[in-house]
Amino acid sequence: MHPSGKLKPGSYEEFLEQFSVTVPxxxxxxxxxxxxxxxxxxxxxxxxxxxxxxxxxxxxxxxxxxxxxxxxxxxxxxxxxxxxxxxxxxxxxxxxxxxxxxxxxxxxxxxxxxxxxxxxxxxxxxxxxxxxxxxxxxxxxxxxxxxxxxxxxxxxxxxxxxxxxxxxxxxxxxxxxxxxxxxxxxxxxxxxxxxxxxxxxxxxxxxxxxxxxxxxxxTYPLGHLTTGMYWHDLRPGDLHLTLSDTGWGKSVWGKFYGQLLAGACIFTWDFRGKFTPDALLEILAAHKITSFCAPPTVYRFLVREEVTSYDLSSLRHCTTAGELLNSSVFESWKLSTGMDIYEGYGQTETCLQLVTFPFMEPKPGSIGKPAPGWDIVLLDDNCDPCPPGVEGEICIRLGEGRNLGLFTGYLNEPEKTATVVHDGFYHTGDKAWADEDGYYWFMGRNDDLIKSSGYRIGPFEVETALVSHPAVVEAAVTGVPDPVRGQAVKATLVLAQGYEPSEELTKDIQDHVKKVTAPYKYPRVVDYVDELPKTISGKIKRAEIRERDEQAG
Known part of the structure; x- marks a missing residue:
């Protein structure tokens, strides 16, 4: 548990063999x-x-x-x-x-x-x-x-x-x-x-x-040992900044336990109101931040700035979580800084479940492999394990006792707890698939998946294609009823400064999506808005978009 005991594995497999936590x-x-x-x-x-x-x-x-x-x-x-x-x-x-x-x-x-x-x-x-x-x-x-x-x-x-x-x-x-x-x-x-x-x-x-x-x-704080010491790659004396509001669990992921357990120093920027990307870059440079974590939305805004004009020479490690990181943002950030962005996945109910550690080769768009102590299984609708390439629900096999950092339940709601903890598994409600190398690829919440002409389409893969277009700052993808396809893909977009909605732009964006992902995934319906509906923690409320469409239809 002491920072001096940090492992230095040469591979993911070696790390799984060596890692353990003693719970006093x-x-x-x-x-x-x-x-x-x-x-x-x-x-x-x-x-x-x-x-x-x-x-x-x-x-x-x-x-x-x-x-x-x-x-x-x-x-x-x-x-x-x-x-x-x-x-x-x-x-x-x-x-x-x-x-x-x-x-x-x-x-x-x-x-x-x-x-x-x-x-x-x-x-x-x-x-x-x-x-x-x-x-x-x-x-x-x-x-x-x-x-x-x-x-x-x-x-x-x-x-x-x-x-x-x-x-x-x-x-x-x-x-x-x-x-x-x-x-x-x-x-x-x-x-x-x-x-x-x-x-x-x-x-x-x-x-x-x-x-x-x-x-x-x-015992929950000990579950974040992997968060700070290994995912954030913190060493004694490091200065780590996680951009998060204290009202949410992400703050204790990135601004508390794992960072102190690793011997690092927490950097807290108490800005009020919305952040501005240039101010954040100035903070990173002026205070010589060494390790940084932010949601993908923040990176999307940062890469639109003149990143190379800031002295980020002290920064050596970057991570992200909360939504899927678009590969275009990954590549732009690496081009500007020379650094990869290492993704992680977890929930309020858990600690870090799936992760790309610094001793792993990051695959842009992948949320990585299971963190030590988390027995992850992808289950289909019949609760059978899914082979590589087949989508399933991310589930955690429950062994003796509890996984370190797993929630104990929903307060005073045993029936609600029983809907997600049963048959020896915790069911996350999130969909993913795994490739032949064991890397997981997030698709979205069960409710967010779109079923169109026999295809099951995850919103994130289409959103990734959309935000790689220079006109698109943010995108939310949902399904709308379609008499032929069952559902059609709809994109709700926030445009970058200098762009205005038009039929020509819509066609250009649709053609762009067809080129960067499977053509059947392109949005047949495109809506332009000033801002996307979000929770107060910053997550896109796709359910609200669907509800608006139902009411309008």
Missing amino acids: ENFNFAYDFLDAEAAQDPTRPAMVHVDDAGNRRDLDLAFFSNESSRLAEGLAKRGIGPGDTVLIMLYRRVEWWITVLALHKLGAAAIPGPHLLTPKDIEFRVECAKAKAIICEDGLAAKADEARPNSPSLSLLVSVGEAEPPAGWTRYDDVRADGTDDFVYTRPDGRRPGGSDLLYIFFTSGTTGMPKMVTHTH
């Missing part, structure tokens, strides 16, 4: 790793934080160890303890990490919430998870306060920032001031929180319905 009894990341490491090496860099105004702070392990203990004790004095659930709505400010660590120390479960939640969203989450407290930005307190009358479980409201909080709220600084650096929480039976205790409740982004409540325990 009653493991608690805050006590057993953070506090322990801080005691041994208090000044080890833990985070570089750059705020929206460009101010930089360099923070060490001792800072997070002491501050999380102070806050934990302050919260304990206000009634927060083991088994309680706390909704956190903070930007990428340092207090987010301190708060999560403090809850780890108390045995309370963190519920990360995006800052774009509405009062109704907040009310829904508080009610479903029976949240006892909300800790949020001062600028979001008014929204949270609107949810209070219909949220009887709430007993503590904490505001972070300089603004005067609403009546009945407590300032974060006042809570922190009631604690001490050496606070350790123990239960009446003398046991510290950890192990199988509830650690997180993640609300999924809800692309096909209401969000689900995904639960993880204290």
Whole structure:
């Protein structure tokens, strides 16, 4: 588990043979790793934080160890303890990490919430998870306060920032001031929180319905050892930036556990509002970022900039996840930087399942091979394994106990859990196929697949072809009813600056798709929009496009 023990395999097969993780009894990341490491090496860099105004702070392990203990004790004095659930709505400010660590120390479960939640969203989450407290930005307190009358479980409201909080709220600084650096929480039976205790409740982004409540325990952080140490290829002293909002699970993938376990330093850019690609490139250059992870959409915007005009000489490793990476973007980025982009795949319910590690040859568009500890099987509609080249559902074979990092279920919804965990497998609901070399190729959610004239068409393969056209910035591909084909392929497109919708452009885009992929996949229907409907985590809501088409039809 210590960074000095990082393996240096020569191949994927060698890595599978060598890799193992020992799970300490009653493991608690805050006590057993953070506090322990801080005691041994208090000044080890833990985070570089750059705020929206460009101010930089360099923070060490001792800072997070002491501050999380102070806050934990302050919260304990206000009634927060083991088994309680706390909704956190903070930007990428340092207090987010301190708060999560403090809850780890108390045995309370963190519920990360995006800052774009509405009062109704907040009310829904508080009610479903029976949240006892909300800790949020001062600028979001008014929204949270609107949810209070219909949220009887709430007993503590904490505001972070300089603004005067609403009546009945407590300032974060006042809570922190009631604690001490050496606070350790123990239960009446003398046991510290950890192990199988509830650690997180993640609300999924809800692309096909209401969000689900995904639960993880204290062993979950160890599942991200492969994320930081091997997929992000981190070494002691590295500076890693994952571009992610703290309201979603991706932040704990890329801005927390695996990075610290690898001995690296987390880089946090606390920008407010939408990022601009030139500002991101300037951040990468000015702060000498060594390892970088972002969703494919971000890379699509970056490659349209003059990347070579920025000094990215410190950057040596790039990764992506969240949506499929288009091969044209992969090639453009490599042309500009000389670096490959290594893809990974997982879900809120899991850690890294499929991955291209740096000791593997990346195949543009492939999500890689199974990560160690994950027995991945592609199953057909009859739950039989699929041979190479045949699409199936990505499923995880469940062995003794649980895969390290796999969710424990959907909170208070055993029936919903049973729809995805049964017959010895966890069914992801995602479709893929594997090639002869064992690399997996993502096709999309079960609901997203298009059935046209006997063909099954994955939206990502058509979207990949579409965004390789210079006029297309973003694309969403869905199926629409067709009396002859059953379904026809429809493309909903966002155009690049300088392009306007026209019949000529539509024909050019259709011809382009026919050239770069199988002709039967080309979009027979093309719609132009200013922006695509997305979840607040940034994923395209294809279901919403389908619903609009049904209503219009």
